[in-house]
Every structure is written in structure tokens, then in C-alpha cells.
Amino acid sequence: MAEENVKKFHLEGECELRFEVESENEVTLVLKSGMAGVFGTELVKGIRYVFTTGSKIAVFTWQGCVIELRGKMDICYIAKDTPMVMYLNVHEALELLRRKAELANGRGPVTMIVGQLDVGKSTLCRLLLNYAVRMSRRPIFVDLDVGQGQISIPGTIGALLVQRPAAVEEGFSQQAPQLVYHFGHESPSTNLALYNMLVSRLAEVISKRMQANRRANASGVIINTCGWVKGDGYKQLTHVAQAFEVDIILVLDQERLYHELVHDMPTSVKVVFLQKNRGVSSSVFSV
Numbered sequence: 001m002a003e004e005n006v007k008k009f010h011l012e013g014e015c016e017l018r019f020e021v022e023s024e025n026e027v028t029l030v031l032k033s034g035m036a037g038v039f040g041t042e043l044v045k046g047i048r049y050v051f052t053t054g055s056k057i058a059v060f061t062w063q064g065c066v067i068e069l070r071g072k073m074d075i076c077y078i079a080k081d082t083p084m085v086m087y088l089n090v091h092e093a094l095e096l097l098r099r100k101a102e103l104a105n106g107r108g109p110v111t112m113i114v115g116q117l118d119v120g121k122s123t124l125c126r127l128l129l130n131y132a133v134r135m136s137r138r139p140i141f142v143d144l145d146v147g148q149g150q151i152s153i154p155g156t157i158g159a160l161l162v163q164r165p166a167a168v169e170e171g172f173s174q175q176a177p178q179l180v181y182h183f184g185h186e187s188p189s190t191n192l193a194l195y196n197m198l199v200s201r202l203a204e205v206i207s208k209r210m211q212a213n214r215r216a217n218a219s220g221v222i223i224n225t226c227g228w229v230k231g232d233g234y235k236q237l238t239h240v241a242q243a244f245e246v247d248i249i250l251v252l253d254q255e256r257l258y259h260e261l262v263h264d265m266p267t268s269v270k271v272v273f274l275q276k277n278r279g280v281s282s283s284v285f286s287v
């Protein structure tokens with residue numbers, strides 16, 4: 001049942017306000033007081049943020065805040081259970097590795113995020129990149145999801161040197177990508193050999209560019225993958241890990257995938273299991 005009109009929400013610390021914009025409608029969000037962010041991007045008090053049809057948003061606050069929402073929503077509620085502290089710990093661990101890399105003039109952490117469809121992979125990438133760039137890092141975002149990438153159009157893979165936090169409404173799509181490869185299909189399975197070849201090529205070019213940019217090199221890479229994790233999908237993930245010489249694999253939600261990777265990856269690769277945020281749901285908008 002749709003809800004309309006203006007509503008004010010008083011959020012306590014470490015809570016999130018989740019809402020979904022109803023079909024053919026938009027919702028306006030204003031931060032009235034306190035501090036809050038959307039997937040790691042800070043909201044500015046008093047600014048109107050407009051979300052369009054199908055948007056599924058979570059406004060998280062560490063300290064507490066007041067939010068005003070205007071418009072028709074399919075769903076809207078405050079949740080207290082979020083794995084945000086866990087995600088922040090991951091960011092802290094990556095930051096430690098970046099600091100070490102900086103001192104040694106070496107390569108920062110190359111992190112790959114894996115999991116089934118709709119477990120929050122793209123959202124976690126955005127969060128970690130936003131946290132990194134807010135600490136004055138310049139991480140490279142690699143999006144290998146040819147179905148729903150955040151960097152360019154469907155059917156492509158690409159990379160972006162992140163220089164500022166994602167826009168609240170549009171994410172990273174406003175920042176010009178540095179590298180995009182055309183694959184031509186929305187699933188790697190359509191032509192796995194070509195997909196793997198493009199991944200290897202992208203990894204090579206990024207590695208060279210990192211060697212030429214000390215700050216980006218120390219900041220490391222965050223790699224988003226698609227939700228194809230079984231059979232050839234799993235092999236494709238191991239290919240990505242090898243091509244990018246990843247240091248860390250964050251596995252969202254699926255213990256079986258976690259154990260498979262722990263078993264198959266060399267010991268130098270740290271595989272970490274993370275809970276999914278329970279607010280994450282199918283990103284395909286159903287009318």
C-alpha cells in the first residue's frame with residue numbers, strides 16, 4: 001500500500017531509514033538536523049535530494065538525525081540492525097594497508113567483492129570507495145558487472161580513478177571513466193573467453209597506470225563483480241582474482257562461496273566473509 005505526503009523521521013545513532021520510491025513517482029529527501037549519509041556520501045543539511053522511480057535507498061546515521069521525506073513510497077521504515085560497524089572495520093583494515101603501502105611506496109590493497117545476485121555488492125563497493133576518498137585516497141574502482149555496472153553502459157566493463165565521493169542521487173555515473181571496454185552482452189556467460197580476455201587486458205592496463213601514479217597505487221583497487229558465482233561463474237571469479245592479483249576477497253552472504261574460495265585461493269589472498277545488509281533487495285524494479 002503506497003504512502004504519500006510529508007513525513008519526518010527522528011533517527012537514533014547507528015540506525016538507517018530505508019525507503020523505496022513507488023513506480024512513476026519521485027521522493028525528495030532533506031536532512032533537517034544531525035549528520036547522515038547515503039551509501040557513504042555525506043548529506044548536506046537543507047539540500048533537497050530527489051530520488052526517482054525504483055530507487056532503493058538507505059540513509060544511515062552514526063550520531064542520530066532528523067530526515068524529512070516527501071513523495072510516494074512503496075516502503076519506508078527505520079532499521080536498527082545494520083552491519084555498518086563491520087563494513088567500517090573493513091574500511092579501517094584497508095586503510096591500514098594503504099598507510100603501509102604509502103610508507104613503502106608500494107601497492108595498496110586490491111579488493112574484490114563477490115556474492116550472489118542482490119546481496120549488496122555494488123553498494124558495498126560504493127561505501128568503501130566513498131570512505132576511502134573521504135580520507136583523501138584516490139582508489140581505482142573497477143566494475144566488471146556487464147549487466148548493471150555503475151561506471152558505463154550495460155555490456156561494458158571499466159575503471160574509474162575515484163577523486164570525489166559518489167553523488168547522492170546518481171552514484172559514480174557522473175564521474176568520467178578512465179577506461180571502458182566493450183563486451184557487448186549483459187552476461188559474461190555469452191562469451192566467456194572474450195570476457196576473460198577483456199578482464200586480463202583491463203588488469204594489465206590498470207597495473208601499468210598504478211605504477212605511474214603513486215597516490216593511486218597506495219590507495220589500491222576495489223573490484224565489483226557480477227552475481228554469477230556457480231560453475232563457470234565461479235571459474236570466472238577465480239580468473240578475475242588471478243588477473244588483478246587480488247589481496248582481499250570480500251564474500252557477501254554466501255558461506256559456501258566463502259569456503260570454496262578459502263580452499264582454492266593461494267594463502268596470500270585473504271578471504272573474508274561479511275553479512276549482507278538485510279535492507280538490500282532485488283535491484284530490478286518490478287512494476
Ligand SMILES: Nc1ncnc2c1ncn2[C@@H]1O[C@H](COP(=O)(O)OP(=O)(O)OP(=O)(O)O)[C@@H](O)[C@H]1O
Nearest residue numbers: 056058117118119120121122123227279280281283
Ligand atoms: N541498506 C539498504 N537498505 C535498503 N536498500 C538497500 C540497502 N543497501 C542496498 N540497497 C539497495 O538494494 C539494491 C541491491 O543492492 P546492490 O545493487 O548493491 O546489490 P548487488 O549485489 O550489487 O546486486 P547485483 O547482483 O544485481 O549486481 C539496490 O537497489 C540498492 O540501492
Ligand SMILES: [Mg+2]
Nearest residue numbers: 121122145148
Ligand atoms: Mg551490483
